[in-house]
Amino acid sequence: MVRIDGSKGEGGGQVLRTSLALSLVTGTPFQMVNIRAGRQKPGLLRQHLTAVKAATEVGAAEVTGAELGSRELTFKPRTLAPGNYFFSVGTAGSATLVLQTVLPALMVASGPSTLRLEGGTHNPLAPPFDFLQKSYLPLVGRMGPKVEAVLERHGFFPAGGGKFQVKVEPAPLKPLTLLERGRVVRRQATALIAMIPFDVAKRELATVEQALKWKPNELRTEELKRTQGPGNVLTLEVESEHVTEVVTAFGERGVRAEEVAGNAAAEVKRYLDAEVPVGEHLCDQLLLLLALAKGGTFRTLPLDGHAVTQLDTFAHFLDVKVDVREVSPEVREVEVRG
């Protein structure tokens, strides 16, 4: 059994989710110790436990240590079972991270699946639903599997209550080459508010307009009425010929709307200036797809801790080589070979 130290690298939940995903795909059992040892509240939180349970169902796995707060886990998948699933985090914990855990396996399974997920859909430090739908899943589609996601209700921290559905038509993953972004064809800033003063959205958009020089018809507000709790999400989309980048910032108590929007605008600027197709968040998630496809190459920004932790985790389950070359101080070219 593969033994993985969860405190290595980022020391967070990513090494656990990636290990579960790769264990499901390869059928390799693993034991993890020191789960999330690098975090303030170490061990399995509700969101991680839901991910473990989801992986257990999808892989008909034998599991020990699947309890709240647990810092050790063994996971032995038996058969990969596509089908209809319902996973609920039960708190505002990210439901998209639960999806991230089981989707790679279901994309290459022997039949289609339908998933219903409940929990947070727009959480800081997790892939927001719009990122999945507009940035990540179209690339999955280019690699073979067809995955469609439909949002039914937004869920924000701390109230949660979000819902979405995902349909998966599996296919073998083909390598992907993504070296250029191409021309920018659409830009859209959406300031979304739920139970938050409208002025917050207006101030965020004014900041984006000033910082990025986006035009009034590229700025929109959206006010939600049916959510379980308050939320404020600023989503900046840059659709280019070959890829769509989605940058997200979240309103927080005590942080000015101008600061929230300024951070998001700075991230977009950095992405546009580097002229790379793959932004910082897409990078670690795309790496996993390319590793499963055993091939592909893309250009991105300098790799962050998440991406490096991903590479270390792959080595436990897959026989792939990943080269990261410095093209310029702001640009890296990543090549994956089987």
Ligand SMILES: Nc1ncnc2c1ncn2[C@@H]1O[C@H](COP(=O)(O)OP(=O)(O)OP(=O)(O)O)[C@@H](O)[C@H]1O
């Ligand atoms: N704004 C964002 N857009 C898209 N993806 C994001 C965004 N923020 C985070 N992610 C992705 O969500 C995942 C979160 O991983 P991360 O390692 O931060 O969680 P973690 O630190 O392990 O959290 P925890 O230990 O609390 O579970 C990564 O795949 C990261 O790329």
